[in-house]
Amino acid sequence: MFKAEFRITPHLLKLFEQIAMAGALVRNSRLQVSVKAPLERDAFARSVHSSTWIEGNLLSLAQVRAVVDGKDLLVEEKQKTEVANCVEAVRRILKTKHKPVTEQGLLAVHARMIKGLLAKDRSGKYRSVQNYIVDARNKVIFTPPPPAQVQGRMKALFAWAKDESLHPVIRSAIFQHEFLTIHPFVDGNGRVGRAVGQWFLWEKGFDPLCTLGLDDFFAQGRPRYYDMIQQTRDMDGDFTHWVEYVAQGLAWAHEDVQNRIKAGTLRLQGVTLTPKQEELLALLERKGVLGAPEIGKAMKINRARVNQLIGPLVRLGIVTRVGAARAVRYRVNEK
Numbered sequence: 001m002f003k004a005e006f007r008i009t010p011h012l013l014k015l016f017e018q019i020a021m022a023g024a025l026v027r028n029s030r031l032q033v034s035v036k037a038p039l040e041r042d043a044f045a046r047s048v049h050s051s052t053w054i055e056g057n058l059l060s061l062a063q064v065r066a067v068v069d070g071k072d073l074l075v076e077e078k079q080k081t082e083v084a085n086c087v088e089a090v091r092r093i094l095k096t097k098h099k100p101v102t103e104q105g106l107l108a109v110h111a112r113m114i115k116g117l118l119a120k121d122r123s124g125k126y127r128s129v130q131n132y133i134v135d136a137r138n139k140v141i142f143t144p145p146p147p148a149q150v151q152g153r154m155k156a157l158f159a160w161a162k163d164e165s166l167h168p169v170i171r172s173a174i175f176q177h178e179f180l181t182i183h184p185f186v187d188g189n190g191r192v193g194r195a196v197g198q199w200f201l202w203e204k205g206f207d208p209l210c211t212l213g214l215d216d217f218f219a220q221g222r223p224r225y226y227d228m229i230q231q232t233r234d235m236d237g238d239f240t241h242w243v244e245y246v247a248q249g250l251a252w253a254h255e256d257v258q259n260r261i262k263a264g265t266l267r268l269q270g271v272t273l274t275p276k277q278e279e280l281l282a283l284l285e286r287k288g289v290l291g292a293p294e295i296g297k298a299m300k301i302n303r304a305r306v307n308q309l310i311g312p313l314v315r316l317g318i319v320t321r322v323g324a325a326r327a328v329r330y331r332v333n334e335k
Helices: 009-026 031-052 061-068 077-095 105-113 145-160 168-184 191-203 212-220 222-233 238-269 275-287 294-298 303-315
Strands: 140-142 289-290 319-322 331-333
Touching: 009 238, 009 289, 031 191, 031 212, 061 077, 061 303, 077 105, 077 191, 105 191, 105 238, 140 222, 140 331, 145 168, 168 191, 168 222, 168 238, 168 275, 191 212, 212 222, 212 238, 222 238, 238 275, 275 289, 275 294, 275 303, 289 294, 294 303, 303 319
Parallel strands: none
Antiparallel strands: 289 331, 319 331
16 A cells, blocks of 8 residues: 655645646636647647657657657667657657556557657556666666566556545655656656656646646756655655656746746737847746836846836836835836
């Protein structure tokens, strides 16, 4: 029987609130197809790139986009196969994303994720040999349970995941971590674990557009990602910090989508923002209302540069002035 200990901390509740509010804003934004479709394609490609890159794949984001679009590439076959398999595995989950995650479904995801990379008798089947997790110097840092325990522990994990009282983020986070600890397959555990973690969220109605960025969050802080996995293993079954970490990643992913939606909508209207202006908008989205000195301090730029960046945003109606003279502050126009 699998038992998971965790605490619902104030920080975690705040993150859940941020995720819920951001998700509602995206759902209610009534995005035009000309904005949403490119965002979904981009989020999908970035997720595949991040998840495979975490495991050592060397294809660039541009090359991954080419694979997603079905274009041929002159690259090492194994590198291309890893990416193409991840594309197809996640696409298959997306087609039935509202169906419950099952053990049979997980095995099917592994079979597709590892197609052509493992012998058929190891594809979509739990391992029958011992495996080890090593660091960059090939030093063993963790030994997963012996193969004789794998099937029993996976069944116990799925039984635990049937608890409908669990918050979807908690269930997704803990399932993914315990899956990585069991390491039930000879290869492909990381990619499969992250994909199935997403599936647990989609099953409960989370928008893939808002959650696929979680892989980007993990990839951008890859050393921390691995540290958090190992630190949680050392916590004697307490998953609190791991759940907070995953929730932090989902909050970041939701905020990133909001910023991309705003930028995509502006581009559709013929408005092109500089990276610094997008950074300024993201800052105002997070903080609400700020004065020029606060903006300058947060962005590490002087007052003149703040005025240079924000002036066009005010004239375009993207940002609104609040107050007057020295007391003037700025906020994003919600209209």
